[in-house]
Amino acid sequence: MSHPALTQTPVYVYEKPVRLWHWINALALVVLAVSGYLIGSPPVVTGGEASDHYLFGYIRFTHFSAGYVLAIGMAGRAYWAMVGNQYARQLFAPEVNQRAWWEGVWHEILWYLFLVPEARKHVGHNPLAGLAIFLFFVVGALFMIVTGFALYSEGLGSGSWADLAFGWVVPLLGGSQATHSWHHLGMWYLVVFMITHIYIVLREQFVSRQSMTSTMIDGWRTWKDDRP
């Protein structure tokens, strides 16, 4: 799976639901980051009665809707990890118990430090990518989903489903204001991931020996040379 690929023929890696999820998820993250930032530092409307405007209400509605998309998408993606092909599982399960995998992480680090002459081929994620995506995206998004619904439960009120499922998070993080702050910081954690992710996949598409960005569009991993 994460071992260097031995095949030379194109491989169908990302099935349709995975690709669809990826792009919906990407859109949701952008919407969440922008609307979330605006919730912390809202734009101001002037003039008229309060009943003439609903700007902040719409911003919050957008944020909550996109939050649901992220959470439901994550659940769907976890389901696909179980029923999809072998590559669908990689997102949630970096093979940390395998020595060769760690060796692969190290090799990728050297590759990005320009210390090894060429990249290895990987059908699925390369080990470093798998590790980074797990630590930044999976852990980060789960943290945002949990803290997000905890904050959402404050609006729904005590006894609501969100309160019963996620309300315990608020006292754990030191109260509502602190939970807001951590949720806000989590946004930047994901922004850092997004910047890095986009740079790396574009770079790999052009510099490495395999397809990268286009694979998430058509699903096929193609190779630029026929050596192992």
Added chain:
Amino acid sequence: MSERPDSFYDVMRRQGISRRSFLKYCSLTASSLALGPQFVGNIVNAMETKPRTPVLWLHGLECTCCSESFIRSAHPLAKDVVLSMLSLDYDDTLMASAGFQAEEVMEETIRKYKGRYILAVEGNPPLNEDGMYCIIGGKPFVERLRYAAKDCAAVIAWGSCASWGCVQAAKPNPTQATPVHKVILDKPVIKVPGCPPIAEVMTAVITYMLTFDKLPDLDRQGRPKMFYGQRIHDKCYRRPHFDAGQFVEHWDDEAARKGYCLYKMGCKGPTTYNACSTVKWNEGTSFPIQSGHGCIGCSEEDFWDKGSFYDRVTQLNVFGVEANADTLGLAAAGAVGLGIAAHAAVSSTRPKHTETQSKEKENV
């Protein structure tokens, strides 16, 4: 003199209420609780025989603002609460006796009402230096608290001091002031936070416990749900301006004069659980937001250490630096962006290894 403690009925008769009025009151109570007429007898019996629950009110490391608030209760009047509804056997601030006489009352209540009295605690015990930062009656307060709590039915933690620690527990907390629930572990602790709590909330909590002889429904953090179940924000009369996006941005701007939402001025209404926006203060006259200042979140845990009262995005004290989420995040994103730019620049100057190498190999 009989040993039988005063019942509610005894007290009501002493207040000049006739037997006839008393029975009417019992019938009304039965119907308002939707209990049919046959239950009137039960209520009469309970009122006649159930002894009043005594309350011991201890003061630890505190500023007495809870007591000051309590005696201003309008509904019910603090006078009625103290004189008729509860038997406040010991409260060194409010009681007439002092010194050894007062201490004797406390001893007697603990002995006589073992396991039945309510312990109300205002302030908290400092634990550092064996509790020497708060000495009452020649003993560290923490010892006195443990002693009084040993035989009580339940503990009420008045105010943010007893509930969370409040100002005296603010960083670095040299006296190690500790909230009551972290010292008394074997009794139910009802937190009534606020600095101070609203007078009516205090009297209502204590009246509820005495009337129904049970603890009020508590939330996850031990606060009575009936007063701490919603945020100030949820019932704020300025909420329409929040949803509209009409915010005050300076204390002297047009929006401030028009009474718009104080969210951007750091109002903690959206993150504070309390009844200020419904019960209000001083006989329902006003509350901070109504008088033009944002909520400072005084009933929230460690509100003193949670950044400025006037910032929306507050300081986070993490990783040894004090910065808010935006400054931290922008710095991190900026650093990563610069790193990527540098990496991309280096990448572009290097020959494409795969191509050159494959060519080299072809040449060999």
